[in-house]
Amino acid sequence: MKGRVLVVDDDTALAEMLGIVLRGEGFEPSFVADGDKALAAFRETKPDLVLLDLMLPGRDGIEVCRLIRAESGVPIVMLTAKSDTVDVVVGLESGADDYIVKPFKPKELVARIRARLRRSEEPAPEQLAIGDLVIDVAGHSVKRDGQSIALTPLEFDLLVALARKPWQVFTREVLLEQVWGYRHAADTRLVNVHVQRLRSKVEKDPERPEIVVTVRGVGYKAGPS
């Protein structure tokens, strides 16, 4: 099982504790304490997941998140002490897949990490169509008129979840469970932000979405193909 986790955190005690917990769960953690060095460390270690503290010396976590996302779709989980709306939303918009608020329990953290890594299990070959998009689930590719569209794994999962049941309207809670792996109610802003990000990539006009359609007061559904 892939299990390299890059921990970007300036608090050495917390980083060490994270290391203890992650090793205990069978992951291979590596550490970087400075935002400026985070990108270099990321390129060097090629982690399967990044744990990223939002408040960092040097570049802040949001900036680091944006830089990593610019070159990779690797899952990013933010560690944040601030659960204020703005911080979380900015973090998610800069490309983080999920966030976890300090203080958290080790089990909670591990569950999140596993949920993000879970998708590496090989899916069966499957072709899906949503709108004018063709999705190759096993090949992890989305194409419009033969042109492939780059999506992060999370965005891909979100799109696949919608495309598999185009007749169904998904509430945000259901999507949280299916895509993020939350078994209990969580922050529905996760869904909102990632739907926006997904739309900005797959929609011809993100202002008038045709692929991921909002059902007001309920949730989202796949557009007609």
Add this chain to the structure above:
Amino acid sequence: MSQDSAASQSGRPGARPGRPVGRRTGSEWGRRFVEGGLLHGGVQGSPVLRLLLRWVRRPLLPVIRLWRRNIQLRIVVTTLLMSLGVVLLLGFVVIGQVRNGLLEAKVKASQSQAVGGFTVAGQRADSAASAGGGDDNSGTGNSPVQNVSGWMSDLVESLSSGGQGAFDVVTLGTTAVDNDNRGLGPRASGGVDPSQSVPAALRKRVESGTGVSQSYTRIVYTDSRSPQPALIIGKQVNDPNGDPYQLYYLFPLTQEEKSLSLVRTTLATAGLFVVVLLGAIAWLVVRQVVAPVRMAAGIAERLSAGRLQERMKVTGEDDIARLGEAFNKMAQNLQLKIQQLEELSRMQRRFVSDVSHELRTPLTTVRMAADVIHEARVDFDPVTARSAELLADQLDRFESLLADLLEISRFDAGAAALEAEPIDLRDVVRRVVSGAEPLAERKGTRIRVVGDQQPVVAEADARRVERVLRNLVVNAVEHGEGEDVVVKLAAAGGAVAVAVRDYGVGLKPGEATRVFSRFWRADPARARTTGGTGLGLSIALEDARLHGGWLQAWGEPGGGSQFRLTLPRTADEPLRGAPIPLEPKDSRRNRGLNDAGGSRGAAEKAATVPAAPSYDKVPAPRDPIGPRTAAVTPTADPTALPGNGARVVSRPGGGEQRRDEGTQGPAESGDRPGERDQGEAFRGR
């Protein structure tokens, strides 16, 4: 025409000043009518009249609005009206004086002229009589009627010729006798219509007396000349035969009329100028005062709109300048204070944020370490293992307390933001109820949901509403003494409501408002047996307020309690009522007292009643300080340390439950009053 009437009415000078007075009362009536009826629509009477008035009022409304709003217009119009009144009054007085002066002279001259005329007529009659008598005696045989007729014509001719058009002469026979036969038919000089020019009243007066009578009249001409005002003086004299006839002198007042008209025109012109000038002056003066006031009003508006750097221009040292200076000083102080407050709020928010971060990072490490130790406790000796348990438990409590404190301080700093979107409260309730199931099972409580057939949609922040409801439901389960907990949903009008009813120990009178106080506890002497930060309901109340909604409590001792959350259907709509009554239908008061509670219930009801209405309308103001003395004495109570090693803080969702900041889970249980109040724990059902 008005000039004529004025002249003809001069016999009643009292009517003169009466006219403007009459007009003023008329306008007053009109004003009362307009204000009482047109402006306020309070017209009594038939609907037709009201309809008519409304119809009339509609086009007047813009004018009325302008009148109400524009002080300059009001002052100028008032000045115009008042100066017009003064000018009119003055004009009438002056004209009256002038006319009296003019007429007095004319009347005197005319009277002497007429008296002379009457004398002449008398003398000529006498002389004609003596001459006629001689004729008769000489036996000429001339008929006396013939003679008199001719003589009369001569008389009129000769009398009028003396005046050279300054007057005309009219003779009339007495009405009592047959004049035509005696040759005393009406005669007149200068083309005057004799019968129409002499007023009947005067004629009667002249006939009845022997003296000289006078009056004002209008000369009517037989030719095409227009009638003229005139003074008429008449007397009954005898003709040569000794028969009485009436002789009138008519003095036309054309000249006087002309003079009067000139004076009137002059006065009117002057008056008009005065009024217009006064209006203009009033306009200018008022503008000087109103302009700065308007400027101040405009700037005050901009100030209140947030443009705090706005100031008035100040010139000179007069009252207006003082107003400006005072205004500017006020604005300056206001700006300063607002900046200070903003700075404070900003600092507070930063402080909260910093504390949040600085505290949470080490707490995370401690938490993880504690969990690792806790996991490994089976390998420890019993004392260390128990210590590890306590450590993990109290860390849980510490975390929720920290989260609640931060949340409260975020509310206090005004940094809490509402993320409202249309949500179905049924989903929220479903999640809350399923989250509370494990706790309810442990307590032997059944949670029933009522009113979830229809969607209950409102614009709300799902996260906050869920937090409020979880708090209420968990509280109800914890204090429900194993009885059912009923969650009721309803939507009506512009509001939606969720009420959580339990049948536990309930609330004592007065506690319904105090449960929302921070760190409030029903019985300070009683140590807390369950966890909870004491802030849960305070945060819930703030959450409700942030939505523009209400969170209210009702309870009766031993009869359970009901907590009701009311939210407006749309985020910016003010709440007017709730679709669910705060006091449930099955309260002891509503059901009457025919239950097992009997006489005791009656006493408690009396105690509950006064407290009930006070919190029925608005959320009760919370006590900002609250009885903090009751806050924490956690582990001293032996019941807090159950020998079986169970956790002090019960947590239904288990360790996996993700916690936002803020209050979640059953941590609020300590908020509720009257817990374990076994003395009161009879059930009102």
